[in-house]
Structure formats: structure tokens, C-alpha cells
Amino acid sequence: MKRMLVQKQKESLKIAVVDQERLFEFYMEKSESAGQLVGSIYKAKVVNVLPGMQAAFVDIGLTKNAFLYIDELLHPHLEKQSKEKPQINQLLRAGQELTVQVIKEPLGGKGARVTTHFSLPGRFLVYMPIADYVGVSKKVSTDSERQRLRVIGEQIRLAEEGVIMRTAADGESSDSLANDVQFLRELWQQIEESAKTASAPSLLHREADLVHRLVRDLLTTEMDEVWIDDRTAYEQTESIMKQMAQSMLPRLRLFEKQGSASSLFHQYRIHEQLQDAFERRYRLKSGGDLVWDQTEALTVIDVNTGKFVGTSDLEDTVFRTNLEAAEQIARLLRIRDVGGIIIVDFIDMEKEEHREQVMQLLERHVRADRTKCQVVGWTRLGLLEMTRKKVREQSSYPGGK
Numbered sequence: 001m002k003r004m005l006v007q008k009q010k011e012s013l014k015i016a017v018v019d020q021e022r023l024f025e026f027y028m029e030k031s032e033s034a035g036q037l038v039g040s041i042y043k044a045k046v047v048n049v050l051p052g053m054q055a056a057f058v059d060i061g062l063t064k065n066a067f068l069y070i071d072e073l074l075h076p077h078l079e080k081q082s083k084e085k086p087q088i089n090q091l092l093r094a095g096q097e098l099t100v101q102v103i104k105e106p107l108g109g110k111g112a113r114v115t116t117h118f119s120l121p122g123r124f125l126v127y128m129p130i131a132d133y134v135g136v137s138k139k140v141s142t143d144s145e146r147q148r149l150r151v152i153g154e155q156i157r158l159a160e161e162g163v164i165m166r167t168a169a170d171g172e173s174s175d176s177l178a179n180d181v182q183f184l185r186e187l188w189q190q191i192e193e194s195a196k197t198a199s200a201p202s203l204l205h206r207e208a209d210l211v212h213r214l215v216r217d218l219l220t221t222e223m224d225e226v227w228i229d230d231r232t233a234y235e236q237t238e239s240i241m242k243q244m245a246q247s248m249l250p251r252l253r254l255f256e257k258q259g260s261a262s263s264l265f266h267q268y269r270i271h272e273q274l275q276d277a278f279e280r281r282y283r284l285k286s287g288g289d290l291v292w293d294q295t296e297a298l299t300v301i302d303v304n305t306g307k308f309v310g311t312s313d314l315e316d317t318v319f320r321t322n323l324e325a326a327e328q329i330a331r332l333l334r335i336r337d338v339g340g341i342i343i344v345d346f347i348d349m350e351k352e353e354h355r356e357q358v359m360q361l362l363e364r365h366v367r368a369d370r371t372k373c374q375v376v377g378w379t380r381l382g383l384l385e386m387t388r389k390k391v392r393e394q395s396s397y398p399g400g401k
Helices: 143-156 174-197 210-218 231-244 246-251 270-277 314-336 352-366
Strands: 002-008 012-019 022-030 041-050 055-059 066-069 097-104 113-115 125-128 134-136 162-165 202-205 225-228 252-254 281-283 289-294 298-304 340-345 373-378 384-388
Touching: 002 210, 002 231, 012 210, 022 210, 022 270, 022 314, 041 174, 066 097, 097 174, 125 174, 134 143, 143 162, 143 174, 174 202, 210 231, 225 231, 225 246, 231 246, 231 252, 246 252, 270 281, 270 314, 289 314, 298 314, 314 340, 314 352, 352 373, 352 384
Parallel strands: 002 225, 066 113, 134 162, 225 252, 298 340
Antiparallel strands: 002 012, 012 022, 041 055, 041 097, 041 202, 055 066, 097 113, 125 162, 281 289, 289 298, 340 384, 373 384
């Protein structure tokens, strides 16, 4: 059974997603925080233009200026772009004001990264005011359903608009999808109106808080139950679900602690599982282990047989350890929210078919990841190379009870 567990504390809101009581996803937002920046839209002022880098720094009102690359200025549809890329100083000048959207949080000493390829996510689709195309999630169940959604997308969008049908759109009526796009269209019109009178730098639209994103992004038909341990958060979630996911309301539960009963997270061993997930050395059930090392440029994961000695030959022992490691790596990448380049040093396998099976298993498991993940393949040195989209600082063990 797949459950979402929501724990509200004075200083934070934590969400854990478990399947058969095993942790697969974890999110946390501090109460004093303004929420995530990714998705927020600002009226910005160009501070300086760098022709040599084909980029510009823009002031959006944060401590550090945001970075705008030329590709984020051009039309989002490749077919609408000119064959020769212009110089950025032909498009921007210092002091110019423009509207931008954050696509990557400030990381380390770097400012946020921004774009003019605007996108507003709804329950069933993502609305893009100037993209001029229709996309459908690869996770939608069948080819016929993908085609149905593509046709509806063409019907409900206006000229120049773009929409991407989300996994939650699977099986939804055309009226539901049309209502979603109309709501987002009106929201975009409000943002445009605000931009006309706002002075740069200023915030035009803030991305939704974690409870709202819980319903919008995490709540799918695969989720059997949603447990919340705080009545205020429960009522807030219930209200949002009535607007966005009415059919899912019967799956919402309020966890009320009775006397000395343990907390919601304690019952599902969430903190114990989190502590294990964030250890440098993660023990596999077979006796093998994964050793994680983080640098500024990449994450390196070393797979070892450890105490696992197998029952037949060495190749079989190595293969089985690598299969277990591939499954766990996909799960731990989501929990740790690792981003950027990832190098996995699997134990050497002699058989090419075993190497292929390990890579295919890893690919299958990362498809469940909400963050874009790509398994690139084996390097000449026998390392597996992959990438995971990096939008914020990598998580660390949050601690707490």
C-alpha cells in the first residue's frame, strides 16, 4: 500500500511517501521559509550583459543577482528560433526591465537561474503562455490515451500557447482539462497585468507552498492513503483537494495521537529510514554496501560486495549485488534529492548481458522519479554515468522527531 505521511511541526512541514512501509520520497519546508523559489515569477532589471558568455545577470531582489542564459531568452519552441543564434547584447541592455521565472534555486555561491520560458503547473497540465506546442507525459498509461490527451490539448489551447499533459490527466475529461487551462490562463493574465505597473525588482507570483504542491504534484491515483497529523494542515489540504482533486478526498486521513501513542513518523520508522538513507555507507540487505562521496561537481557511488559472499560463483555474486545496488541507488537519489552528474562504480562484471541488465534495471527504477533523470551509459573505464536535474541544494539528514 502506498501512503503519503504529513507531519506538521512548529518549525517545519515534512512529507514522506512510503510504499509497503518503505520510504521512497521525502520533502521538507521550514515554516519561516518563503517556500521554494523555483516557479516564482519576478519583474527583473538587467544589471550587466556578458557577450562573451552569451548571458546576463539580472536583479530579482535577492542577495545575489540571477543568471539568464541566451537560450532562455529565445522562443521555447526550437522551430520558432532563427537558424543563427543572435548575440545577447542584441536582445538585452543594462537597465532594461523584463519578466523572468526561477528555474533553479541559488546554489552555493551562485545566484538563481531564470528563464523567460514561463510555465504554470496545474493539477492536470502545465500551461506555457508562449510555447506553441502540446506535450504529454511519458508516464500516461497507453498510446491511445496519450493520443486522446494530445488532441484535447490542441483543442483547449489558444494560438501560441503550449500545454503539457501531466500524468494526473490520464483518464480525465476534456472539461476538467479545459477548466485547468482556463484557470492558469487567467493567472498568467493577472501576472502580466501586475508586471505592467510593478517596478523592478519585485515579486509578481510566488510558487505555491508545500501543502498546495502536495495535492497538485504528489497526489495521484496510485496513492492509497494520505495521513496528516495536524488538524489545521488537514483542513487546509481538504480544502485544496475539494478544488483540485475531489475524487481523492476519501483517501485523506487525520492522524490523532492518543495519549502516549507514538508519532505518525515514528510508526512508519521514517526517521530511522532517513538516517540510514543519508549515511555515507549504506548497507544492502544482501550484505553488500554503497559508499557515497559528494564533490562540488558530482556525486560518486561505490558498490561493494561487503559481507555478501553468494552461493555459487563470483560472477553471480557480483551480478546479484549490482542488481540490488541499482534498485537502491534509484530510491536513495530521490530521498537525498541528489542533483547533477552521478558516477556509479558498480562491481566489475565479466558478462556484457549482466552489465546491460543492471543498466536496464536502473533505468526502469529512475522512471518513477519526479525529477528528470537520465542514465547515460557505461564509460570506457566501466563506470556508469547518469544525471539528475539539479534545482536546489542537495538535502542532508533533517533530524528531529
